[in-house]
Amino acid sequence: MFNKISDYIQQYHPDLISQLNDKMKELISATKDEESFEKLPKDEKEQHLSNARSIIELLEKNKANAGKQKEAYAWALHSARIIEQFIHMLSAEQQPEFFLRHNIAMYENAKWTQEQWGKTIVWGHNGHISKTNTLPFVYPEMSGQHLAKHYGDNYVSIGTSINSGSYNVVNESGKFGPYGTVRIDDPNSINYTVGQVKHDQFFVDLRKASGSVKTWLDETRPLFAGITKLGPEVPLFVDAAFGKTFYIFFYIKKVTPSQMNE
Structure with missing residues (x-):
């Protein structure tokens, strides 16, 4: 992400590179991983967020409108926005706000991809891509709700249903x-x-x-949640009106866990 930004500035606005580097130096170190950033004091997080937003402003003031420079600009600007999303998300003081910012970022990134290249497939958990919120006990709003609101019927949500098998999950021992x-x-x-x-x-x-x-599909019924964590507080089923939640569904009778790369 940082390279996309610095490469664009270096090639098309070299006079701004020192100004950019001053802002990016600390951001690169601070955003190397989630755990490290979350441990930072609130005032440091706010300063990093301010720096990230100032980079966006710098790029927006030096917009490109044609040719290869336009494409490089689009990548640089969105890279800066992803960095801002990361910082903004991890600066949330309450978990519901963290999850809300996370899903809004998912929506914004999917929307940007579609605007750049047209038809786009967004792959995610049923809960994230559904048109309604099937996990309100965790997430205030889902990315699928934002996509459905923005695109209307042009957003085709595809849900997955299973009947038996096993899957990868975080157990109660972590x-x-x-x-x-x-x-x-x-x-x-x-x-x-x-x-x-x-x-x-x-x-x-x-x-x-x-x-x-259709009547049956529009009625609220239990749906296997497939949440990637086990525990007494984690439900195995959620209530969903399948016909209002998805346009299409893909059914697999028996599933097996994905093979993990070591």
């Missing part, structure tokens, strides 16, 4: 691995109902549903 298991036995749940279909995998366009099927 270890990450294939500790999550699922077997859906609740006949009232969305997962159980679609699990009665004989196919191992399939796509369904929920927008084409009508009659009693």
Whole structure:
């Protein structure tokens, strides 16, 4: 991110490089990882946020409108915004505010990508990409809600449903691995109902549903949450109206954990 900014300034506005370096030097050190930044005093975080925003202002005052310089400018400006997002997110004093800023940043970055290159696929947990908030006990708002509001019907949310298997998760001892298991036995749940279909995998366009099927899809029912953490305070199911939450869903009857690269 920092290289995109400095390369642009060095090539197209070399007279500003010393001004930029003064602001970036401390930012590079402070933002090397989340844990280190979170430990900084509040006043230092605020100073880093101010510096990040001043870099954005510097770039906006030296905008490029054509050719390769325009592309380099777009990358430099958005890189600066991502740095600002990182600092702003980790400067939150309460966890709900942290999660809110996180999802807004996800939305802004997806929107920027679409504006640069057109049709874009955003890959994420059901909760993050759904049109409604299925995890309100953790997240005030989700990126999918912002995308749905901005793009309307042009935002096609695709949910995933499973019936059984195992998956990678952080267990109660804090270890990450294939500790999550699922077997859906609740006949009232969305997962159980679609699990009665004989196919191992399939796509369904929920927008084409009508009659009693649409009524069923629009009713709130339990949906396997797939939260990547186990614990007594973490629910295995959330309430969701599937037809209002996703346009399309992809079903896998039995899942296995992703293979981790060591």
